[in-house]
Amino acid sequence: MRWYLVVVLLLVVGLVFQLGLLVYAMYALLGVMLTSRFFARSWIESVTAERGCNITNGVIGDQATVTVTIKNTGRWTIAWLLLEDSVPKSAMMQRPPRIGIKKPRSAIMRLKPGETKKLSYRVRFDYRGYYQLGPLLAETGDLFGLHRRYRVLTEPVYVLITPTVVPLSGYDIASRRPIGEVRMTYRLFEDPTRIAGVRAYEEGDPLRRIHWHATARTGELHSKVYEPSTVAGATLLVDFHQDGYNSRAEPHRSELAVTTATALANQVYLLGQQFGLYSNGRDAADRIRQQGHRLEFRSRVAAQTDASQETSSDRLRPVELRSARGPDQFQRTLETLARLELTDGLTFSELVVEVSGRLPRDATVIAILPDVPEETAIALGTLKRSGYSVTAVVVTYDEHHFVACGGRLVAEGIDVRRVDDEAMLAALCSQRMIGAFG
Structure with a gap:
């Protein structure tokens, strides 16, 4: 806008002082600027796009083929159009990356009236998660570089990648006790x-x-x-507060925690017993619903910022999946664990206080923890003294760290087990519970 003011000011000066050459030059420049503005706006408004993706659900290692079809619906040839399809920035910045991209997801093209072109690339998913592919960021402008316009085209697609299901060896099906003792105390119904x-x-x-x-x-x-009629089985409490996961061991330790929860849920499901899930993590679907995305922007930086994910959250409501049994419940558990993200909201002790009134009395409470500060041990100890059967699984690579965590839990009367890789996880149910150290 300021350039228009400068041109108008120079035009007025030329008219006042009768500077014919200056007046002519300002008329020509003003005409070029208005024409450029018209074409830039016309081009960006005449672009449409449609998105296709061959999968919306998959497992780790799957690949998705994303195809975006771009069409010029206007009367004018678009001289240049810069396109870039958005992918989760946090997934690309993580080391190692959560996803791999094959083929470019950006392109520069020229479109005649009514012409259609395609942008296609492949995404390999190396970790579980809920991934947003898109929207498409489009940029065009006049040939002189005076005006540029930006738009976000197409709704994104979301691909859910479920965690690996590790079978637990040494599982005693006859006991109907997946992990820890299940005390049948409430027998009010038949x-x-x-x-x-x-x-x-x-x-x-x-x-x-x-x-x-x-x-x-x-x-x-x-x-x-x-x-x-009693509620047997297990209730999983997964600590996904980011303070418990040291960045040097990420994302491996948080992924192992999710894999542990998945394996335990699978075993309880195979027994035909009920199971539920609570976590202080963040549900990626909730995050995406809250953020949304706009359709038009005045700059590429604004478009990219809006399309990228937020990394912090003050979520104070736990992720909750009430106890049930059957294949539908297991599928919901898989999907919930797939979408789980680290957050800085509820601490684990606050989570226990929040959900303690909704925990089934006759189900084993299994806490999956990366760390055990004093308040976490006290919260689980309070559950134990309230009559719940409580077992803790500590996900850690450090033997000394496990001893420190286990000591706090044993002092509260909590049985403790350890997981540091998938091999140890497979033998989790055949481990001897640690009731004392020494």
Whole structure:
């Protein structure tokens, strides 16, 4: 805008002092600037794009082919158009990167009226996660470089990469106790689908309780005895506060914590028992819903900043998946763990206080921890003294660090196990629980 003011000022000066050459030059420059502005705006508004991606769900190691189709719907030839498809900046900056890009995801092209061209590239997913591919950043302008316009084209697609499921060897299926002791303390309800035995009929028994086969065989009324309906299984508490994960061991330690939670959920699912999940991490889907993205920008820097992810969060609501059983519950658990991100919101002790009223009484509480400060040990100890069966799995590569963490937990009466790689994770359920050191 200031250049227009300068041109108008010089034009006024030329008219006042009757400087014909200056007036002519300013008229010509003003015409070029207005024409350039018109074409720059017209070109950027006439560009449309459509996105295609061959997968939206996958596992670690899968590749997605992203194809963006660009079309000029205007009446004018677009002299130049710079395109760049956005990918998560944090995933590229991590070492090693979470994703690998094959083929360029940017291009410069010229589009005639009605012409269509394609931009295609491949993405390899090396870690679990919830990845946003897109939107497409478009830039064009006049031939003189006086005006440039920017737009964000196409809605992004989201690809969910689920964590690896590690089978746990040495798993004692007959015990129906995946890890730790499951104390069946609340037996207020009965499960009519599970008959435990037969007893003599008592006055007041409803007709649907009568065991007709036993009655016919003995000639006396008998009633069915049902097994108590209790909530067995496990509730996973995953500490995903970024302070517990030293940057030197990242992303390997946080990924191992997620893999541990996935393996335990899988084993409880195979038993047909109920399981739930709580974490103080951040759900990537929630983050994306809150941030969104705009459609037009005045500069490329603004467009790239808006399309990139935020790295901090003050989330004070835990990620929550209530206890249930079955394949749908396991799939929801996989998806939730795939989207889990480190955050600086709730500490683990605050998480325990927040969710303690919603934990099933007869399910083992399994805490997956990268570190055990004093407040974490006290919070788990409080759960233990409240009647819950509590087991802690410490994810650490350092033997001395594990001894320090285990000491705090054992002092609170918590059973402790350790994981430092997938091989140790596979033998997790056959480990001897550490109840004391020495």
